[in-house]
Ligand SMILES: Nc1ncnc2c1ncn2[C@@H]1O[C@H](COP(=O)(O)OP(=O)(O)O)[C@@H](O)[C@H]1O
């Protein structure tokens with residue numbers, strides 16, 4: 430671990446597609462991101478923008494269990510949208526606020542290498558699966574020690590010249606787990622709701638803490654569904670693999686983190 434303990438804290442923050450799509454919300458989120466002290470990594474997708482551009486280009490978007498079926502045309506779209514438009518827009522805005530951001534895919538610096546998902550009942554196409562070992566934590570750490578804040582798009586590579594589309598929630602979890610060997614790491618999933626809600630139509634029904642047993646109950650009752658399922662699977666994986674703290678909350682509440690005001694749903698390991 431880096432010797433200076435004040436230099437030893439890392440926040441890995443994932444921003445959801447609905448926040449990216451709203452320029453005012455994105456502006457406030459990036460301002461809050463800049464205010465966080467210590468090392469920071471931002472992970473973004475941009476599924477909503479990719480679907481919009483695909484529609485404009487006449488390319489049909491197909492998602493199964495929240496994962497995009499990525500044929501060669503779709504891979505071109507997501508590379509342009511995540512690795513180009515969104516990455517560079519976020520990077521430029523962070524520079525304005527004084528964060529020395531550097532927009533990356535997993536291919537840059539060989540930071541995140543993936544394996545193309547094997548075809549079973551569904552062929553996902555150019556979708557990459559990753560684990561903790563896919564992440565080149567030492568080189569990412571060097572970048573942070575040099576003063577940069579990495580901004581990762583949801584694009585990885587297979588080491589053989591092939592780009593792959595990888596879910597941004599999964600990238601955030603794998604980065605947090607790999608870097609928790611070096612840093613005291615907090616993982617935060619920011620999206621457009623207060624956190625995990627007991628009633629999805631009531632923002633006041635925030636569940637403040639979830640452990641694995643409660644997660645199973647909420648799944649059975651179908652209180653948690655769709656995109657929240659893979660998000661929580663990734664979140665629990667992180668908390669059980671060395672990440673100090675995992676929070677799921679509203680992008681506009683990220684500013685609360687420094688003031689230790691309550692923020693979102695916190696995951697706990699206890700059964
Ligand atoms: N109990 C729940 N509380 C909050 N959101 C939920 C819940 N169950 C399902 N969801 C859905 O999960 C979505 C978040 O997943 P997803 O769209 O993949 O996130 P992101 O915006 O980060 O990509 C929410 O927009 C919401 O529709």
Ligand SMILES: CC(=O)N[C@@H](CCC(=O)OP(=O)(O)O)C(=O)O
Nearest residue numbers: 446474475476496497583596597
């Ligand atoms: C394989 C796969 O599904 N990749 C995702 C990557 C983007 C993403 O995760 O974006 P959000 O966080 O905005 O949903 C996709 O193309 O939708």
